Structures are given as C-alpha cells and as structure tokens.
Amino acid sequence: MSSIKDVARRAGVAISTVSKALNGYPNVSEETRERVNEAVKELNFTPNPIASALSSKKAGRVALLIKLNTKTQAVDEINMQYLSGAINRAVEKKLDVITIFFSMIRDWNAEEIEDYFRSQSIEGIIIYGMGMEDMVLHQLIEEKRFKIVVVDVPIVNETTSSIQVDHEQAQYDVARKTVLENGGRSILYISGKLDGYVTQERLAGMQRLAREEKLSLLIKKGDFSEKKARELTFRYARDVDVIVCASDLMAIGAMRALQEMDIFRPVCGFDGITLMGYAGMQMNTVKQDFYRISSKAMDEMGRLLEGGAGRRMVLDHQIIRMQYQDVIS
Amino acid sequence: MSSIKDVARRAGVAISTVSKALNGYPNVSEETRERVNEAVKELNFTPNPIASALSSKKAGRVALLIKLNTKTQAVDEINMQYLSGAINRAVEKKLDVITIFFSMIRDWNAEEIEDYFRSQSIEGIIIYGMGMEDMVLHQLIEEKRFKIVVVDVPIVNETTSSIQVDHEQAQYDVARKTVLENGGRSILYISGKLDGYVTQERLAGMQRLAREEKLSLLIKKGDFSEKKARELTFRYARDVDVIVCASDLMAIGAMRALQEMDIFRPVCGFDGITLMGYAGMQMNTVKQDFYRISSKAMDEMGRLLEGGAGRRMVLDHQIIRMQYQDVIS
DNA sequence: CTGTTAGCGCCTTCAG
C-alpha cells in the first residue's frame, strides 16, 4: 500500500500538494496536477479514507435504519429495494453506508442511540418505516445533531428532510380506478396501523374519494396484517361492493377470504409487491418505486451533509394492475 | 466529543494507560482501571474508531457481497436473512460491516476489486451466492489477500472458510421423504443452474437416492427459474410419479403447471421460503436457516481476522412441510 | 504497573 508520501516523492512535489491535487483544490497548476496523477497511476495509489476521515473530521458515513417486519418476510423485497437503492447511490457519492436494524436499538434511549452513532462516526441517518410511536427517533430528529432523511414521515426541520410519494393522492387514485371499473357505492376500507404516518394519509385519500363520489365508507383497522384483513373481510364483505386495502398484504388476505366465502368483490391494494403476483391474484395497486425513493433519499442526504437545509420531497406513483405473468421469471 | 486525552487528565493518568485500560490489557491495576472508567462515564466518552483504526491499522471492516436476483424479488427474503444475521452478529463482535451488491463490481477485474476493497479498508469479505462462473471472485480467493468466508461454495484455503448446509444430504432427505410418503418409482428432477455449486451437490443427493431406492430418474435443467420449471413440468410430468425441484421457486412453478394440467403429482422444493406459503401450496421442502448460516459466517470471519486458518463448516438442515398457515401473520 | 514517545496517513493553515 503506497501512501500519499510515496506519491509526493514520485511526483517530486510536497505531500500537501498531492493532497490538494487529489481533492480538486483550485490552487494547483495543471502541470503539477498531471504529474501527481501520473504518480498515482504508477504507484496504484488509493487514498486511505480512514486517515482522511480522521484528519478532516469528515467521515461521510450514513446509517440506514431499517425496521424489519418480524411477522412476515413477505415484504422483505421492499427493504431490499430500499437498501440497494441507497447503497448504490452512496457508492457514486462516495459515502460510506452502514445498515442498522431497528431491533438492535429498540430498547435504547435517545442518548444511547446518539452515543452509538457518534461512536460509529455517523453523521447522517436515513430512517425507513418510522412510526408515530417511535419516540426516541422523534427525539433524535428534534435534537438536530444528525442529518436525517425520513422516508414516509412528513417531518422537516433544518437538519431533516422527508421523502415519500403522495399517499393521500395514491390511495385516492387506486380506489377511484377500482370503483369506476367495477361500479359500486359502498366500500370497506381496511386501514393500516393507526400509529403509522402513511396510514393517516391513505385514509384521508379514501375519505376524500368517498366524499367526492358520495360513496358509503366502512372503515376498519387492519394493522397491515393479512390475518386481520382476512377476518374483517369475512365479517363485512357481504355488506359492501368494493374492498380497498391499505397494503398489498392485506389485499391478499381479503382476496383469500373472499375465495373461501365464494363471493366476488373487487379488491385493491397498495405497494406493488411481487408477492401479489405469486398469490395468484389480479388487482389494482399502487406501485411505489422503492429503489428510486431510496436513491433520492441518499441524494438528499448528500445535500444535507453539504450543509443544505431540510425540505420535503414528494415523488410520483403509478397505479398498476399486477398479476402472475408480471413476476414470473 | 471528549477524547482519550480528556479522560486521561480527568483520571490523572497517562493517555496510554487509558488506552490500555479501555482495551482490556492485563497490565493495568484494578484501581486505575476504575478511575479511568469513572472518568469515561463522567465525560460520556466514546472512543473514536477512526483514530483507532488508523493507529492500529486494523479497521475490522468486513464487506457482505450479495448477488441480488434481478429477475425476481421473491427470494429477497433469503438475502435479507443473510444480511440481518451477519449484521447483528457483527455488532456484537464490534466489526464494521458494509454491504456491497454484486452488480456494482460485475464488470471489474480482480485488481480493480482489490483496490476498491483496499481503499475501503476492508479486511474480510463474506460472499453469498457465488457461482462457478465468477472468475474474479475465484481469483480473489486464490490471492489470499483478504479473509474470505464463502457461503454455499466448498472452497477452503489458509484465508478462506466455507460454510453451508449439506446440500447433498438435504436433497436426499427431502426427496426420500416425499417419495416414501407418496409412493412412486419414477422421478422428474428439475435442477438448478449448472454453474452453481449447490446445484451439483443437490443433484448428487438425488442421484444417490435414485440409486439406493432403484428409482428411475429424469434430470432436467431448470436454472432456478420458475418459468422453466413450469415448462418442464408441462412437458414431462405425465411420464413420472414425483417431481423433485432444486428450489422452492421452481417447485411453485411446477405446482402451478400441474394445477393447470389438472393432474396430481407430489412435488418437493428446497429452501423453505415464505413465498411457498403464499403461493397456497403445501409441500415438503428443506428449511435452511439463512439467518443462522449468516451469523455463523460472521463468527467465522471473526476467527479468520484474528489469524485463524480457513476451514469448512457444515450446518444442519430440516425437512419441513410448509403451508399457508405458517406464514400468515 | 505507568508514562513517554513515535508514528498511522492525511488535511490544512500559514509562510515562502
């Protein structure tokens, strides 16, 4: 491993000059810059990021904080999309990324969490799947000691940006399409967990549609659980014309229940996960591009780290019809 | 952020003494150790891993190299299990982990890959999903410049350990159970990609069973593709009594084809993924505990980093019957 | 058992 010193000697310049040349400082003549670059090539030199971080006090490390659903791995594909989107983008931006699972810090208080991140030289955190009940995370955001990007949570401050699709509009769109395609005046809406931010937004979208289209709306809490959606469907499906679910998983549960009841009701979901196809069902759903959302989140993190202020970002969504053919390979 | 210097002053000892006390060196009196610990508490001190890494030249960083299946996200749960198993274990062992996707380094040559890892101060690599065709990875292993743990690839040298379940035996077990439960003398075996290591092992297990039980065996290449398994089933299912697939995904494809053909043949899979349940099928499969495999891989990495020699590790497996009830939440 | 002294590889003023 050659060091910057070797490069300096090889190029016949001082160490500091090499540093400047490599880091694109303006005050280096084109000639020396070239000489340095040559030396770098010849020695196959790669700068040591550890030394660089220590010296400049900028590690450029960001943590991806992910909440794994322990109940079902069916939605792992969402997290995997999040991970790959963020990581690939981070490589391009030369940021260092570490992945942290929620379960690890679940029982820590805000101070412990902060210490841990500090001890890991982490400057930024991208948070996926945060709920209203995650008090310590709220605290972390409020304290503004880290640059934070929250996905699907509408909180913004000087050091915090938020990114998400418009859940209200998306829920409105997918439900509207489903109702228009199939007809029907009464709807069973199976919502998510009440402490989730997106739950409220999606619910609002559904309510707006009901208001505008003068539909009767029966709202039940499904907690994003396939099982609950299944039970709710058994109980209420006969009384309504259409079933709108706040997640694909619940939509699958509802659909299965309908099959067992041997009655038909149009169902729509939310997320656009592959599983949908495997479950052998066809239905409308909202396709969120998790990979892209996460890429953008990392871009935004780059901005924050460079001193930008927090802001709100809303990405677009699509309404699609998912089926088996789409997922088979 | 207080530094070791502050702690030293506060405790009234030298910097190096603090370092020794904190890193559990033996030659520090109980008394000073206590004083140091107190000072640490009072100052809320957390050691700076960057400085430590630079000084000791041990970053303790390991990379998780993961091959994402771009065709179907249905198996993301496997990778997610791998990731969480390794990461959680790494935290306990105070190792730094970064995740790297195969796609990123796909077109690099061995030297570029090595430079990249070096530049990232990575000392160890855990490789998931490596195939025989991945020449650069083989080169990386042979060059022995990194500590490597390969999952599901039986290669071992001084700096490389391998870890996996006994695929030969597992395939034998699951196929045997399925044949015994259902009867039948002729088998269609839908194998994986021929350039995969596990493919060969599983095939060998199937062949051993056929030999021992005097079964007739029709072997077809399914490439781990659900679609291919589906096509092969349409074509050959009528001629056999049982269908054994080298992966759950292919088993699902086979099962669906059978449903469309409206004939029954027992099918068994391999992996034990949740999707199996969602597909609404019941069948025998091999349950691999990916989380545990990955934890063990990280343990083994710890051993290698401390100077241990590479070795082969084989974990146990289970034969289970997976069904919808098992996966619903 | 404790303190002193060099660095680790790089960045960053500050003179020249």
Added chain:
DNA sequence: CTGAAGGCGCTAACAG
C-alpha cells in the same frame, strides 16, 4: 502556486 509543520485521536513499543 508550492512546501513545511502541526495536528486529528489513538495504539504500541519502550523506558522507567
């Protein structure tokens, strides 16, 4: 535009 010098926070011999 270039070079010298002083750290960043910590570890690791080596003296004492």
